[in-house]
Amino acid sequence: MRGRRSGSLAQDLEEQLSRWAERTGIVVEIWALPGGDAPPRVARAVLATLGEALANVERHSHANVVSxxxxxSDNGLRMTVSDDGVGFSGPATGRGVIAMQDHFADLRGTLTVNGVEGEGTTVTGAASRRGGRF
Structure with missing residues (x-):
C-alpha cells in the first residue's frame, strides 16, 4: 500500500470491510473505529494488517462472523480482529502472521495471534505513543 486515499482511517476501514464482506459472504461486525484521523504511516499499517488478517480468515478459518x-487515542493504537472459525492449537506461523507483526513493529508495537481450536482466532495489535508519536 503505497498511497493513501483522502478519506479518514475509519472511512477507509469501513470501505475495506464492506468490500471484503460482500466478496466473501462472511458477516463483519464493527465494534469500534477511530473517531479521528491517523498519521499516514499508522493508517497504512492498520489497513495492511487488516488486509492480512482478513485474508487469513478467508483462507483458513471457515468463519461465519468476524468482529x-x-x-x-492519545495513548496509542489498538486493533482486534476476531473470528468464530475453526481456530487452531499451537503457535501461529506463516507469511501472513510475520507480515502483520512487521506492520506493527514498524509502529514500535506488538501483534499477537491466538487461536482456540473449535472456537476461532483473535489477532490483537497494540502500539503506544511515545512523546506523542508512534
Missing part, C-alpha cells in the same frame, strides 16, 4: 475493533 473488528480499531481505536486510536
Amino acid at each position: 473488528i475493533a480499531v481505536t486510536l
Whole structure:
C-alpha cells in the first residue's frame, strides 16, 4: 500500500470491510473505529494488517462472523480482529502472521495471534505513543 486515499482511517476501514464482506459472504461486525484521523504511516499499517488478517480468515478459518475493533487515542493504537472459525492449537506461523507483526513493529508495537481450536482466532495489535508519536 503505497498511497493513501483522502478519506479518514475509519472511512477507509469501513470501505475495506464492506468490500471484503460482500466478496466473501462472511458477516463483519464493527465494534469500534477511530473517531479521528491517523498519521499516514499508522493508517497504512492498520489497513495492511487488516488486509492480512482478513485474508487469513478467508483462507483458513471457515468463519461465519468476524468482529473488528480499531481505536486510536492519545495513548496509542489498538486493533482486534476476531473470528468464530475453526481456530487452531499451537503457535501461529506463516507469511501472513510475520507480515502483520512487521506492520506493527514498524509502529514500535506488538501483534499477537491466538487461536482456540473449535472456537476461532483473535489477532490483537497494540502500539503506544511515545512523546506523542508512534
